[in-house]
Amino acid sequence: xxxxxxxxxxxxxxxxxxxxxxxxxxSITGVSIRVSGxxxxxxxxxxxxxxxxxxxxxxxxxxxxxxLINTGLGLPSVFVGLFVFLMIVPIGPFGFLDMVYTxxxxxxxxxxxxxxxxTGISLAAIKAVPxxxxxxxxxxxxxxxxxxxxxxxxxxxxxxxxxxxGLGRGLAEVGAILIVGGNIARxxxxxxxxxxxxxxxxxxxxxxxxxxxxxxxxxxxxxIILISLVLSVNILANYFQRRD
Amino acid sequence: xxxxxxxENLSKSFGNKKVLQNINLKIFRGEIFAFMGPSGVGKTxxxxxxxxxxxxxxxxxxxxxxxxxxxxxxxxxxxxSMLFQRPATFNTSVFNNVAxxxxxxxxxxKTIEKKVIDALALVGLAGYEKQKALTLSGGExxxxxxxxxxxxxxxxxxxxxxxxxxxPANVAKIEDxxxxxxxxxxxxxxxxxxxxxxxxxxxxxxxxLLNGELIEVNTKxxxxxxxxxxxxxxxxxxxxxx
Numbered sequence: 001x002x003x004x005x006x007x008x009x010x011x012x013x014x015x016x017x018x019x020x021x022x023x024x025x026x027s028i029t030g031v032s033i034r035v036s037g038x039x040x041x042x043x044x045x046x047x048x049x050x051x052x053x054x055x056x057x058x059x060x061x062x063x064x065x066x067x068l069i070n071t072g073l074g075l076p077s078v079f080v081g082l083f084v085f086l087m088i089v090p091i092g093p094f095g096f097l098d099m100v101y102t103x104x105x106x107x108x109x110x111x112x113x114x115x116x117x118x119t120g121i122s123l124a125a126i127k128a129v130p131x132x133x134x135x136x137x138x139x140x141x142x143x144x145x146x147x148x149x150x151x152x153x154x155x156x157x158x159x160x161x162x163x164x165x166g167l168g169r170g171l172a173e174v175g176a177i178l179i180v181g182g183n184i185a186r187x188x189x190x191x192x193x194x195x196x197x198x199x200x201x202x203x204x205x206x207x208x209x210x211x212x213x214x215x216x217x218x219x220x221x222x223x224i225i226l227i228s229l230v231l232s233v234n235i236l237a238n239y240f241q242r243r244d
Numbered sequence: 245x246x247x248x249x250x251x252e253n254l255s256k257s258f259g260n261k262k263v264l265q266n267i268n269l270k271i272f273r274g275e276i277f278a279f280m281g282p283s284g285v286g287k288t289x290x291x292x293x294x295x296x297x298x299x300x301x302x303x304x305x306x307x308x309x310x311x312x313x314x315x316x317x318x319x320x321x322x323x324x325s326m327l328f329q330r331p332a333t334f335n336t337s338v339f340n341n342v343a344x345x346x347x348x349x350x351x352x353x354k355t356i357e358k359k360v361i362d363a364l365a366l367v368g369l370a371g372y373e374k375q376k377a378l379t380l381s382g383g384e385x386x387x388x389x390x391x392x393x394x395x396x397x398x399x400x401x402x403x404x405x406x407x408x409x410x411x412p413a414n415v416a417k418i419e420d421x422x423x424x425x426x427x428x429x430x431x432x433x434x435x436x437x438x439x440x441x442x443x444x445x446x447x448x449x450x451x452x453l454l455n456g457e458l459i460e461v462n463t464k465x466x467x468x469x470x471x472x473x474x475x476x477x478x479x480x481x482x483x484x485x486x
Contacts, residue, residue: 132332139295139326139402140345140392143318154335 013217014224024185025218027197028206029225035103035177035202036170039110040118044163046111047118052148054119055126069123072116077109081179084109088180101182101200109176114166121165125158126151157240164237171229174204183209203229245272247309248399248432249294254303256289263289264456267303273399276426276433278447280440281479285453287436291402294434295326308399322349324400329408331389338364338380338388339373345396363391366428367421383414390421394429401425403435407442419446440480444468452476 017025054062086092088099088108099105129151137150152159183205186196198206203226210219249271256264264286271277279287292298293305296317304312307320325345334341342363346356364370367387372380380388386406393401403422407415423446425431437443443450444464451461452473460473471477 130332132328132330133334135297135328136332136334137344138297138321139324140348141322141325141396142348146348150334 010217010220014221017218017221018224022221023197024195025221025225027185028201028203028222029229031103031198031200032171032202032204032226032229035106035181036110036167036173039107039114039170040163040167042107043111043114043118043166047115047162047166048122048159050115051119051122051126052152054123055151056144056148066123069116069119072112073120075113075116076175077113077173078175078179080109080112081176084112084176084180100180101184103181103200105180106177106200106202109180110170110173113173113176114170117169118162118166121162122155122159125155125162128158129154160240161237164233164240168230168233168237171226171233172204174202174208177202178205178208181205245275247271248273248307249434250304250306251294252304252306254293254305255301256286256293256298257301262456264293267458269451269458269461271432271434273432274426274430275448276422276435276446278443278450279434279436279453280438280443280450281453282438286456287438287453288404290453291326291404291434291436294400295324295402296321297326323398324402325393325396325398326402327386327389327393327404327406329405331385333377333380333385333388335378336376337373338369338375338377341377341388342391342395344392349396351396359395360391363395364388366394366424367391368417383410383417386410386414386418387421390418390425394425394431397429398431400432400434403433405437405439406435407439415442422446452479454479 050065053059054066084105085100087094088097088105089095090098090100099108133150133154134147137147142150177200181200181202183201184199185201186199188196201209203222207219207222207226210216210222247270249269251267251269251271254264254267255262267290279290281287289298293300296305306312307316308323310316310319334344339360342360343356346359351359360373361370364372367390369384369387369391372384372388377385377388390406406422407418410418419442422433422435426433435443435447447464449461449463450467451458452467452471452475453459454475460467460471460476462472466472467476468480471480477483
């Protein structure tokens with residue numbers, strides 16, 4: 001079999017797996033969306049108030065917090081994975097939570113990775129709102145609360161872009177969730193491929209394991225789903241950026 | 245004439261720089277008062293102090309008989325509005341922009357709709373409700389800002405060089421709007437301008453600001469025909485060197 005045939009057959013089989021809604025593939029996709037989606041929601045609920053507090057309030061340690069967020073923007077995911085793992089491992093300080101190799105641990109790791117991204121981009125979007133908008137709110141009789149609401153409205157497309165960037169990072173991330181989640185699937189086999197349904201196996205971690213096992217068509221199928229998800233998120237982010 | 249603003253010994257400094265010094269002035273309800281002077285003499289700061297966007301370094305501001313307006317900031321700010329040289333535009337429709345002052349005052353939807361339509365008609369923008377505000381031309385955006393500033397019928401409208409960036413046709417439209425706002429709504433208008441021709445066309449009384457001092461306050465007729473101060477005369481006749 002030539003190299004092109006081998007690739008074409010792999011891709012054809014990959015599409016068969018996707019369109020037949022193979023339970024193994026679907027369970028992995030479900031875990032990916034659930035983990036990254038939940039982490040993004042929690043990170044958004046933390047990051048947006050944080051970005052507004054930094055923009056509008058004066059408090060001790062503000063500069064240190066900004067430095068921490070900027071550092072967090074380039075945080076290596078394997079380092080975050082290792083850090084969370086050391087915290088939740090049974091002999092670690094939070095070992096009593098019994099979180100190792102669970103989706104909760106994966107959500108926590110992604111939360112740590114995503115929060116600085118959403119905060120940083122939201123901060124930039126809030127800072128881009130002209131001072132004249134804020135003064136106009138005051139001159140029309142608004143108070144501090146009205147200023148925050150008006151700023152949120154003006155920065156809305158930038159903030160949506162920030163959230164989507166966080167979701168994209170979460171979906172594409174592999175190092176941290178591999179360490180804290182363990183890439184676990186149930187024993188047995190579903191749909192004739194791979195192993196049982198996913199417990200902590202995501203699209204990215206499954207690609208690494210399926211490729212190392214030599215099951216390239218499953219890897220390609222997972223890759224197509226992953227790239228479609230990330231691409232959709234980026235197309236959406238791009239759309240909101242252009243509307244800004 | 246009923247007194248609306250009383251300014252007593254008002255001064256403002258930014259760091260070591262004294263921008264306004266010992267300003268004393270009364271402004272009356274329903275008049276168009278213009279602060280006139282060259283660029284950089286403190287006209288904008290004067291308006292920002294009246295709107296309580298800035299806090300004076302010393303002195304007193306009495307609004308509508310309420311002693312010390314600064315202590316009643318919310319009450320005072322809700323009774324006036326200010327227009328800047330370049331109006332800020334909210335990234336939404338013309339309707340939402342104009343409705344803003346009413347929405348934050350929790351006016352009911354039906355009343356908002358009627359008032360917005362009336363305000364837009366007054367500034368010659370009837371039918372523009374659904375248009376995106378960011379697509380308006382400079383003149384239209386300034387007229388929309390006028391509608392937004394008067395829709396909740398403030399007692400005072402503060403105008404900072406309201407036509408500085410506009411072409412002559414739009415200048416004429418804006419001056420018409422200013423006259424209409426005074427005659428139809430009875431709003432007191434306080435403006436800052438370096439344009440002596442415009443001040444002559446629309447103001448009732450004029451205060452000349454030079455180097456942070458209010459050197460002369462008088463009726464328009466008096467200022468333009470028989471100014472009391474030699475520096476006023478020099479400024480009006482384009483002979484003032486600064």
